[in-house]
Amino acid sequence: MEAQALHDRLAVKFGERIAAFQADALQPWTVVAADAIAEAAAFAKADPALAFDNLMCLAAADYPKDTPPRMELVYHLFSYTHRHTHVLKVMLPREGALVPSVEGVWGVANWHEREAFDMFGIGFTGHSDLRRILLPDDWEGHPLRKDWVDPEFYNGMHVRPTQQMVERFMAGEKIGVGPFDFTPFNAHVDGE
Amino acid sequence: MNEITGPIQNRFSETSLVFTTVDNVVNWARKSSLWPMTFGLACCAIEMMATGASRYDWDRFGMIPRGTPRQSDLMIVAGTVTLKMATRVKRLFEQMPEPKYVISMGSCSNNGGPYWKHGYHVLKGVDEVVPVDVYVPGCPPRPEALLYGVMKLQERIQEDHVLRRRAASMGSLAGASMAIEATK
Numbered sequence: 001m002e003a004q005a006l007h008d009r010l011a012v013k014f015g016e017r018i019a020a021f022q023a024d025a026l027q028p029w030t031v032v033a034a035d036a037i038a039e040a041a042a043f044a045k046a047d048p049a050l051a052f053d054n055l056m057c058l059a060a061a062d063y064p065k066d067t068p069p070r071m072e073l074v075y076h077l078f079s080y081t082h083r084h085t086h087v088l089k090v091m092l093p094r095e096g097a098l099v100p101s102v103e104g105v106w107g108v109a110n111w112h113e114r115e116a117f118d119m120f121g122i123g124f125t126g127h128s129d130l131r132r133i134l135l136p137d138d139w140e141g142h143p144l145r146k147d148w149v150d151p152e153f154y155n156g157m158h159v160r161p162t163q164q165m166v167e168r169f170m171a172g173e174k175i176g177v178g179p180f181d182f183t184p185f186n187a188h189v190d191g192e
Numbered sequence: 193m194n195e196i197t198g199p200i201q202n203r204f205s206e207t208s209l210v211f212t213t214v215d216n217v218v219n220w221a222r223k224s225s226l227w228p229m230t231f232g233l234a235c236c237a238i239e240m241m242a243t244g245a246s247r248y249d250w251d252r253f254g255m256i257p258r259g260t261p262r263q264s265d266l267m268i269v270a271g272t273v274t275l276k277m278a279t280r281v282k283r284l285f286e287q288m289p290e291p292k293y294v295i296s297m298g299s300c301s302n303n304g305g306p307y308w309k310h311g312y313h314v315l316k317g318v319d320e321v322v323p324v325d326v327y328v329p330g331c332p333p334r335p336e337a338l339l340y341g342v343m344k345l346q347e348r349i350q351e352d353h354v355l356r357r358r359a360a361s362m363g364s365l366a367g368a369s370m371a372i373e374a375t376k
Contacts, residue, residue: 148312160316
């Protein structure tokens with residue numbers, strides 16, 4: 001099924017709770033109201049014409065400079081039955097975002113939603129086990145938010161390089177600071 | 193029984209004495225059987241495994257990977273040390289018996305590498321949690337580089353003093369703990 005037809009099928013079912021459709025994109029997407037996403041997901045999976053039996057990816061993005069500032073959840077769906085794909089998006093406020101979990105529809109969403117929570121602080125209602133998945137349990141903050149600032153310390157370990165480290169690594173110790181750079185910067189002199 | 197021939201055999205075929213120092217013998221034994229702890233953190237571990245496999249074969253140095261820190265002499269920190277892992281690395285190091293040595297393998301482990309500026313989750317150098325004896329640069333270092341690092345460590349071990357207080361730079365934690373003992 002074409003993207004327009006996929007969108008129409010959802011729009012007929014959910015009416016005003018389907019907010020927008022963007023067809024002019026590499027992966028056309030439909031915007032779903034936040035409180036409708038779990039129902040829309042269940043419908044997209046159960047409906048024989050859509051039959052989205054696979055959640056390929058659940059991602060989040062932060063757009064603080066948009067008006068109004070927002071976060072996005074992006075659901076990439078795939079149907080093994082019909083071999084078609086579609087994208088659902090949910091627009092959220094940047095603070096205190098809360099979305100119904102789609103874990104009950106696609107089990108794989110469990111870890112994906114935990115990751116979105118870990119990195120962006122988005123809450124999922126109805127999630128069976130919403131805790132951090134990658135970062136340590138005692139970590140504070142959500143580092144993929146655009147307003148993230150590295151803390152000075154985590155458990156007594158420096159998070160940002162100190163001036164002492166900079167001087168040590170730039171001023172003669174040939175340890176390298178990244179891929180393919182085995183010499184300190186001040187050694188790159190013409191003619192050497 | 194065949195007669196033993198050759199310059200060395202001729203020299204030692206009779207009952208004889210060999211003079212050396214305790215340092216020499218013990219250090220020679222230590223450096224010839226460095227048992228590294230089996231663990232890798234990232235892509236450097238792939239090169240470390242290649243170093244242990246047949247083509248480069250660190251068994252030539254008497255290096256046998258051990259499955260537990262309690263039987264290990266050497267910790268090769270091979271890969272990106274995240275802040276979450278750093279506490280575990282420290283604990284594993286503390287579980288190793290003395291004398292113990294650390295090789296920091298690769299740019300990530302040396303100083304955070306590509307995560308130097310934009311790495312909220314990466315430790316900027318494993319030497320912040322464990323004392324490092326040898327740094328091996330590279331991203332990742334080739335097996336030759338790691339073997340060179342091991343040989344550098346062997347040179348340092350050969351210079352160690354067994355029955356004297358260790359210099360602060362050698363296995364520095366060990367030196368520190370012994371210094372505390374001495375002041376009591």
